[in-house]
Ligand SMILES: CCCCCCCCCCCCC/C=C/[C@@H](O)[C@H](COP(=O)(O)O)NC(=O)CCCCCCCCCCCCCCC
Ligand SMILES: Nc1ncnc2c1ncn2[C@@H]1O[C@H](COP(=O)(O)OP(=O)(O)O)[C@@H](O)[C@H]1O
């Protein structure tokens with residue numbers, strides 16, 4: 138570690154023991170002074186226990202303030218439980234709030250109170266830490282917050298008021314809060330009304346559907362402000378500058394889970410406060426060259442489309458609706474015929490079968506970003522073993538019968554599937570993983586589904602294939618010859634037809650719809666394109682757990 142010049146170093150009292158406290162541009166460090174004579178009356182000090190010291194990155198200090206020891210009130214007017222009785226020799230104190238890491242990527246806000254002998258020293262500490270915090274670029278000061286009061290278990294308002302607002306206040310972040318009154322309220326407000334210049338970011342309190350609304354509003358607004366036509370599938374879209382923070386209060390919360398590692402409101406709020414940045418890919422979905430929607434997590438036809446369509450009628454069940462409809466859809470066991478064509482991502486680093494997932498500071502995302510937004514014609518890599526795979530003008534074409542066609546532009550890790558739908562997919566590499574689950578028995582499909590809940594490889598099955606793509610198209614069989622409308626009629630016949638050619642399989646052919654981040658798409662024939670790093674979140678990607686606690690020797694001392 139490079140040595141940093143020391144900005145301050147003092148002996149201060151913490152929990153009745155004397156600590157050597159020091160600050161440089163990178164770390165705030167405190168370590169107990171172990172000589173017996175430095176001990177202050179009343180403290181219990183074990184002579185053989187060596188204090189390894191405590192170190193906090195300045196970039197993870199949330200706030201600092203003086204503490205009025207007579208009243209126990211902090212500068213910001215909040216009351217604090219007195220950390221210790223004021224001693225006569227140390228009558229002044231200041232409190233530092235900082236990020237502490239707990240298990241499973243959870244962050245907590247911790248307070249430490251140091252007592253000083255002189256008021257001037259106390260002031261000097263508070264001022265110097267504040268100057269360091271002010272010098273950090275990227276921390277938001279003013280945020281626009283949208284709360285969906287009906288997401289998930291309908292706890293959005295309570296979660297924000299009780300868990301998030303006090304942290305924002307402590308970090309001196311001011312907010313304008315809008316509690317949405319109807320679906321698309323946030324999207325339309327962002328698209329046309331919100332005065333975005335005054336904000337450093339947008340916060341979404343809700344689930345993946347609410348986040349999708351915010352993205353639609355922000356991406357649309359950015360294109361309009363830059364004179365870009367987002368309707369055209371070939372247009373190069375302009376990346377949004379405002380970052381988005383997600384306070385999870387929905388049913389799946391996969392964006393939050395896959396970008397932070399946990400769906401915990403306090404952890405999310407702390408990532409917002411420290412001003413983290415995580416870019417993310419966005420897929421645009423078109424039908425016949427007309428724009429339909431953006432997708433950030435899952436685009437699923439067949440199984441996940443049917444789960445969603447069924448679950449929409451059971452919103453009253455809350456998050457459990459997905460399990461209920463999941464079971465029902467699994468039992469129905471429908472398959473769908475169609476043609477999938479895609480442009481393989483041949484020039485990028487990484488494959489969907491990699492063992493190393495996308496993590497904070499991902500080098501694959503960094504490398505592949507440099508290749509974007511070039512659109513060099515992709516090489517066609519037809520699979521010689523696959524009779525239903527062929528090349529058409531640089532696109533690979535696969536015709537078949539599928540239980541599910543899923544596209545994930547990131548892992549889609551969520552509490553139901555901690556590794557996700559595509560564990561090796563990258564958040565910001567400009568590609569999506571296209572997963573084709575061919576018609577198979579119920580038992581095999583269950584084996585495939587169950588593997589999502591463990592570390593087992595869900596792609597290592599003969600009826601599953603996965604491709605990393607930059608673009609793909611899907612054309613259901615009923616759209617191939619005639620117009621969709623005519624074939625809806627034909628489909629009525631097909632719909633009731635039982636799968637006679639594979640009696641053992643027990644599935645029946647039918648129509649499905651696309652699940653686009655929890656919204657049902659109105660068309661089955663779609664064209665999808667990945668836009669590399671179109672948006673940025675207040676997140677840093679999932680951090681690797683520390684191998685050992687990093688305790689730097691007090692720098693500069
Ligand atoms: C047997 C257990 C199998 C568990 C398989 C779990 C795989 C889960 C992968 C989930 C990827 C989720 C991607 C995120 C999608 C969200 O955009 C989107 C919207 O979220 P929001 O409501 O928060 O706004 N969420 C969804 O579309 C929900 C998809 C969840 C599907 C759950 C399916 C459960 C299946 C249960 C099958 C049970 C079979 C039992 C047989 C005895
Ligand atoms: N005030 C509101 N009333 C009804 N629906 C809303 C409101 N605000 C947002 N929505 C919609 O609710 C849907 C689900 O929201 P979300 O927060 O994702 O919860 P969940 O994860 O439970 O689906 C989103 O599609 C969003 O457009």
Ligand SMILES: [Ca+2]
Nearest residue numbers: 546563566568
């Ligand atoms: Ca990606």
